[in-house]
Amino acid sequence: xxxxxxxxxxxxxxxxxxxxxxxxxxxxxxxxxxxxxxxxxxxxxxxxxxxxxxxxxxxxxxxxxxxxxxxxxxxxxxxxxxxxxxxxxxxxxxxxxxxxxxxxxxxxxxxxxxxxxxxxxxxxxxxxxxxxxxxxxxxxxxxxxxxxxxxxxxxxxxxxxxxxxxxxxxxxxxxxxxxxxxxxxxxxxxxxxxxxxxxxxxxxxxxxxxxxxxxxxxxxxxxxxxxxxxxxxxxxxxxxxxxxxxxxxxxxxxxxxxxxxxxxxxxxxxxxxxxxxxxxxxxxxxxxxxxxxxxxxxxxxxxxxxxxxxxxxxxxxxxxxxxxxxxxxxxxxxxxxxxxxxxxxxxxxxxxx
Ligand code: DOR
Ligand code: ZN
Numbered sequence: 001x002x003x004x005x006x007x008x009x010x011x012x013x014x015x016x017x018x019x020x021x022x023x024x025x026x027x028x029x030x031x032x033x034x035x036x037x038x039x040x041x042x043x044x045x046x047x048x049x050x051x052x053x054x055x056x057x058x059x060x061x062x063x064x065x066x067x068x069x070x071x072x073x074x075x076x077x078x079x080x081x082x083x084x085x086x087x088x089x090x091x092x093x094x095x096x097x098x099x100x101x102x103x104x105x106x107x108x109x110x111x112x113x114x115x116x117x118x119x120x121x122x123x124x125x126x127x128x129x130x131x132x133x134x135x136x137x138x139x140x141x142x143x144x145x146x147x148x149x150x151x152x153x154x155x156x157x158x159x160x161x162x163x164x165x166x167x168x169x170x171x172x173x174x175x176x177x178x179x180x181x182x183x184x185x186x187x188x189x190x191x192x193x194x195x196x197x198x199x200x201x202x203x204x205x206x207x208x209x210x211x212x213x214x215x216x217x218x219x220x221x222x223x224x225x226x227x228x229x230x231x232x233x234x235x236x237x238x239x240x241x242x243x244x245x246x247x248x249x250x251x252x253x254x255x256x257x258x259x260x261x262x263x264x265x266x267x268x269x270x271x272x273x274x275x276x277x278x279x280x281x282x283x284x285x286x287x288x289x290x291x292x293x294x295x296x297x298x299x300x301x302x303x304x305x306x307x308x309x310x311x312x313x314x315x316x317x318x319x320x321x322x323x324x325x326x327x328x329x330x331x332x333x334x335x336x337x338x339x340x341x342x343x344x345x346x347x348x349x350x351x352x353x
Contacts, residue, residue, distance in 0.1 A: 004316040005352070006288050010071055010308035011275060011295035012037040015137070015176055015197045015248025017267065018061055020044050025064045026332030027253045030272035032065035032072040034351075036308040037300070039137075039248065042079035042102055043111040049079045051091040054098045071308060075099035077137055081114050082121045086128040093132040099303065100135040100174070105156075107143045109222040110252065110266055115139075119160055126164070130171035135303065137174045140183065141223055150207070153223050154182040161186070169193065174302070177202065177250045179223040181233035187244050188237070195302045197248030198238050198294075200274040203281050204345045206231045217264040218338055221252065224266075238278075238294050239287035246299035249274045256336040268340040272328040276349040279314050283349075313352040 016031060016038045018024050031038055040061060042048030048057055054076040061074045076098045078088075084101075092098045103122070104115035116122050129136055140161060141152035161175065175187055175196040187196040201221065206228045209219045219225065237245045251274065252267025259265055270277075275295065282291040300307045327347060328339030341347075 002283065002286065003288055004318075005313060006279060006291060007311050007313040008292035009296035010034075010036045010310050010312055011247065012299050012308070013249045013251070013271070013274075014039045014174070014246055014299045014303075015041065015199070015250045016271065017041045017043070017250070017252040018064075019253060020057070020060065022333040023253055023255075023337070024060060026330050026337065027251075027269070027271060028061060028064035029066045030328065030330065031251070033069055034275065034312065036071045037073050037075055037303075037305065039075050039077055039099065042077045043104065043109075045111050047079035047081070047111065047114050048076065049081055049084065049114070050088060051078065051095050051098050054078055055095075058097050071310060075303075077102040079104070079114065080116055080122060080125070080136075082117055084122065084125050086125055089125055089128040089132060089134065092134055100137050101129060102137045102139070104139045105141060105143050108139050108141045112139070119164060123167075126168060126171060130168050133172065135172040135174060137176050140175050140178075149224055150226060153178070153180045157182055157186050165190065165194065172302070176248060177223060178234065178237075178245075179226050180230050184233045184237045188242060190244070192243075192302075195244050195246065195298075196237075197250070197299075198234055198245055199248065199250045199268075200270055200277050200281075201225070201250075201268045201340055202231065203235050203238055204277055205342055209342060209344065217259045217261075218268065218340060219342070220259070220264055220266055221250065221268045222266040235281060235285060239282055239285040239290050241287075241290045241293055243293070243298040243301060245294065246302065247274075247278070247295045248299075253337045255332075255334055256338050259338065269328070269337050270340045272339065273347065275312075276314065276347055276351070277345060279316070279349040280345060280347070283316065314349045315352050316348050317350065319348070
């Protein structure tokens with residue numbers, strides 16, 4: 001008989017998009033009621049490129065957070081550009097609010113136009129980060145027009161990440177939202193200066209969920225979901241207990257109208273229920289005892305922060321309740337934000353609050 005309740009240390013979300021303005025106010029409660037640390041992505045327009053901008057943005061995040069969870073702690077990611085200076089890295093090293101720097105290859109994803117055009121241009125900055133022990137978060141996809149979108153992660157690993165690891169093995173790197181078996185295999189072989197985040201949605205859908213039976217814009221994100229064999233490799237990595245892997249939701253809200261469009265935005269809004277789906281993934285893998293490591297311990301260990309001390313509990317219902325398929329939708333002053341939902345995996349878990 002498998003357990004149908006689980007109690008874990010309060011989880012952290014090591015990859016989160018909260019946006020700004022009306023969207024920030026609408027979506028922040030979905031994370032701040034539950035998570036301890038959240039690593040906030042800097043791909044705003046304009047991007048968060050300095051410690052000072054990050055500090056001011058963090059104040060807006062705190063204002064939008066619910067007050068019921070005193071453990072909620074936003075950690076800021078800084079947006080790396082070709083023009084980032086080593087002096088700015090020194091300011092990051094002095095900051096208690098900026099915890100890492102994010103590398104977006106220019107053009108790879110939402111609001112990445114100011115991103116890095118070539119790794120050689122930022123090498124002095126990366127060297128300084130290694131020296132100051134500042135982690136680099138990487139969106140690991142090449143943007144070359146001749147590379148198939150489903151191969152962009154694997155090619156990035158070969159062309160960019162492997163040489164970077166050789167050149168700067170002491171630089172702490174998080175390969176964000178890994179979606180391929182190649183990504184999992186690569187990270188597993190590395191020392192403890194390398195880690196990876198995994199999202200919930202890449203653990204529960206493969207690329208069929210985008211295209212079979214009609215185009216499904218709410219399942220579209222970047223990196224795009226891959227074949228089933230890759231999803232299985234990700235589930236194995238998440239549920240296997242390897243401390244190289246930890247949870248980063250990549251919850252990326254967009255207005256419904258911007259998703260359901262002729263050029264739909266990339267991103268799945270998962271903040272409020274990601275942990276519930278994750279519990280089912282671990283339950284199905286008969287690895288519920290590994291959930292805590294994945295969501296509450298491995299990330300803290302990589303980032304060198306103490307583990308959260310309080311706990312959250314979840315329970316599983318035997319009923320497959322389809323009414324939950326709209327769970328997590330929210331309305332903002334600018335319009336609706338639809339939460340990720342997939343009929344393939346039932347939402348059987350709930351919080352015991
Ligand atoms: O699907 C995604 N959405 N992937 C990203 O890398 C960015 C994110 C966003 O900001 O919308
Ligand atoms: Zn992201």
